[in-house]
Amino acid sequence: MAAPQTIPEALRRAAETFGDRPAYIEGDRTVTYTELLDRVERTAEVFINNGACCGDRIVLWGPNSIDWAVTALAVTVAGGVLVPVNSRYVGHEVADVVRRTGAAAVVVHDGFLGRDQLAELREAGVEQTPSSTPRLLSSLRDVVAAADRCEGQAHDGSLGPDSVADILFTSGTTGRSKGAMSSHAQTLGAAAAWAELGGVRADDRYLVVNPFFHSFGYKIGIIVGLLTGATLYPVATFDVAETMRLIERERITVFPGAPTLYQSMISSPDRAGIDLSSLRLAVTGAAVVPVVLIERMRAAAPEGLDIDQVVTAFGMTEAVVVTMCREGDSAETVAGTCGRAIPGMETRIDAPQRSGDGSNEGELLVRGEFVMQGYLDDPEATAQAIDADGWLHTGDVGRLDARGNLTITDRVKDMYICGGFNVYPAEIEQALARLDGVADVAVIGVPDERMGEVGAAYVVRSPGATGEALDESAVRAFAQERLANFKVPRAVRFVEALPRNLGGKVLKTDLREQWN
Structure with a gap:
């Protein structure tokens, strides 16, 4: 059977293949894959009824939840382009994204962390008007209620593999954030490669602490779930003690995250007495990973987390997955590198420079199927990032060993x-x-x-x-x-x-x- 070419195709195949298996569990709420498709199609109808579809950009602002995942998938079923924004942003930051994308709709998890996000947006000048964008400004709660009144129909007929699926904004740690555009084929392909190399299965229970607005949570979380049939447990805010209790209670098997998550667990005074033995796969990246942390993740309790398979990987908003370790790689490879290029991607080191200790390092360049289409409305920045030969200049300093395993040593600007x-x-x-x-x-x-x-x-x-x-x-x-x-x-x-x-x-x- 051919791989799905669009996210709506992947959703429908997941419903057909996994049916009554749980797709999401959040507290006392469980949604099966069949129910997920129904909820998504009803929510897509809400967008279409409000004139947000067919290539329109739809901003989604909120923390991890089942309703967030449903709404995000509904954007693509409606034929739109998903624009997720950081759940910790303030209204002025989100308003900037709304204006830059010309968003047709903005959906907000109002009240998160005790704030009035809709009021913040209005104070920042974002108003719903019939004749201009956005045409829909709504709380997530109201969108869910409106979806309950819809019948739900199949849509997305005009989408193709090269249609823009999502615009994810960079973190902006070194300047103004930029919107990286990816196609349906790229989003699906990156998720499929990650899931295959990580060995994610339908019987996995996957704890998603990585934010859904981030590629690590959206593409390597929500989309991986559709492709594998794993059960996802979305977590809105990370609390180390509660996270460990959830792992123990639900027998979580897959737990990817940034290095700081695992370090928090290892050093937590609540670690003793909590059974984390169900964990079989952890994948970390998103930053330079301390070698000692990998050693402690693999170490037996109580000194470590006793995770069966710990894998390191490298990716970025502009290219979600670039390199990844494989099952069977030596402990030294996993602890000291980010693995080698995944199928469909290439890596090389540009203009190696001799550092003080005599080693050769340089800027990491990557090329391949999963490099973004470009930055939204910014051809100059796109040309600076992706050269004429298709190489993306990452801004990361690294080196490659004889087998092609990548070690990230720092950021060029650091x-x-x-x-x-x-x-x-x-x-x-x-x-x-x-x-x-x-x-x-x-x-x-x-x-x-x-x-x-x-x-x-x-x-x-x-x-x-x-x-x-x-x-x-x-x-x-x-x-x-x-x-x-x-x-x-x-x-x-x-x-x-x-x-x-x-x-x-x-x-x-x-x-x-x-x-x-």
Whole structure:
């Protein structure tokens, strides 16, 4: 049987294939694959009745939930283009996306985190008018109620594999966010490759903490569910103790996430006594992954999480899955690399530069089927990102081994130059992550009159670690034993937590502003 070419095709095939198997479980609510199709088609009718269809862009603003997933799929069944936005955005940020996309409809999970999101949007100038966009401005609750009154019909007749399926905005950690456009074929293909290499099955119980507005939650969550028949458990906000109890209670088998999720579980005082033995697959990425974290994820309880298969991968908004480890890869490969290019993708290192320790590193370039179509209404930025030969310039620094396994060492823009040597903060962070008492660490370059720039480390102590046991001198001494002198941080600041976006990336711009 040929693979589905559009997301609505994948949804209908999932209903036919998996039928009464649970597609989603959220608290006491269960939705089967058959029921999912019905709910999606009813919700699609709501959009069509409000003039939002046929290539129109529809903004969805809210946290993970069954209703979010239903609404997102309904956008594509209506023939529209999904534009998910960060659930923690404020009204002005979402209004900017609404204006830039010319959205025909905006659906909001009003009241999330005790806020009035609809009021925020109206204060930011977003109003529903019959003659202009958006034509529909509604709470998610009202859309669900309207869908209950609809009969539901099949739609999406004009969609093809190259039709734009979604516009996902980049995190904006280094400037104004950009909208990466992907086709139905690209979204489905990336999800299918990830699911196959990870071995996701219909009997899996998949906990989705990764935000649905992010490609890791939407494409590697919702779309993977459609293609495999796995049961998804959406989580709106991450609470480490409640997440571990949910894993134990529901016997969760698949739990992908950013490194910070697993680190939080390992260091949690609630870890003892909770049975996580059902976990068989964890896939992490979204940031430079500390090698020691992979070791602890695989380690037996109580020191680690005792996960059967831990896989590292690399992807980005512009190319959802680029590399991935495979089952059977050595522990060293999984702990030290992001795996090799998945089928349909290529990788190479551009203009390798010799760093202070003699190794050759350079910017990672990727090319292939899952590289975005381009940035929304920004041909200049698209041309800067994707060269004439189709190579996407990622902005990440890395190296490839003889087998093609990728190691990401840092971001190009995070590199600083100390005394004439290139310094990549991730190398320092990897070293400091092994120091007892360090729960999290980030390093930035700060100005220095003599050296040009020097390193400054922000350190989060583990629960129970004290200032007497872990102070600035202890951190610097540990680094001096393991790193060349020009890499040793000249200053250390201890903080309660590092600023991160919901994709798990440290907001180093915020740290630089704090330093100044």
